């Protein structure tokens with residue numbers, strides 16, 4: 033690859049489109065005639081305001097975000113949202129959660145600090161290798177929201193159909209699938225995504241929230257920064273935002289518009305994932321660890337069934353120039369994260385490498 037870059041299969045932070053990195057490089061010393069790098073600019077300056085406004089508008093265009101939703105750029109990553117969601121949305125102090133893996137478990141543990149959490153569905157019985165049926169669950173009347181992690185980064189599962197929330201607002205953690213496919217925003221009360229998986233640099237989350245869920249009557253102990261109302265009233269600039277991340281994400285939004293939007297991105301992601309899953313399904317050595325129907329397009333965990341051979345395969349791929357294929361310790365084996373910016377050629381080259389490993393080890 034150009035610049036001696038490698039195919040990086042990291043679960044996050046992860047690859048960004050090369051053309052975007054080149055644009056950022058070209059604008060590094062002097063952004064658009066301003067005489068400054070974006071990192072050096074006041075967030076209140078006209079030039080930065082323009083960057084932030086365009087980023088929001090481009091995201092709105094990409095996802096078709098309805099006008100009764102606010103788009104917020106908040107710091108603290110995905111993790112801060114585990115607390116911000118219950119702090120802001122628990123009016124009755126009650127929420128339903130689906131437990132589909134490590135990330136939803138963390139969100140559940142955090143929510144329990146603020147109210148009653150009903151874990152109404154779980155796939156724990158099979159080490160989170162599937163998505164439980166949520167089409168007709170008993171949901172308490174006073175539930176403030178229903179929470180899911182829509183793509184479990186560690187376990188490699190994704191929801192094929194959204195849960196039936198019986199009229200309650202749906203909250204979705206889309207961190208590891210954000211902008212990977214079209215999304216009907218009006219199905220949700222709140223979508224949030226830490227951007228370092230599928231969009232830009234770490235340290236920022238995009239939250240898309242339906243306006244009627246933004247409350248004024250929060251517990252006075254809620255930190256001012258952690259109120260969605262504060263963020264919305266101040267256009268995400270109550271304090272100094274992560275200007276650099278907003279700028280880089282804005283570049284990626286423009287890139288996605290240029291290539292044909294989320295339909296085209298989805299087509300490419302389906303094509304890439306098929307290459308890897310087809311290999312795993314035909315391999316006698318490796319197999320995917322997720323039930324087929326719930327396989328993620330973004331995170332692909334796979335194992336040989338022998339920990340020593342798994343470790344050997346990880347070392348083999350690394351020696352061949354493929355980075356970060358070691359699986360998460362809770363699943364073991366290998367994991368290839370093939371987010372938006374991973375080129376098809378990267379997946380093809382990885383499959384060639386795994387095929388070679390299989391031939392040498394069977």
Ligand SMILES: *Cc1c(COP(=O)(O)O)cnc(C)c1O
Pocket residue numbers: 044108109110111112135181183184185205206207208226227228229235236
């Ligand atoms: C990575 C990740 C998070 C946490 O994001 P941070 O920015 O590290 O806080 C939350 N949810 C999911 C699904 C993730 O993949």
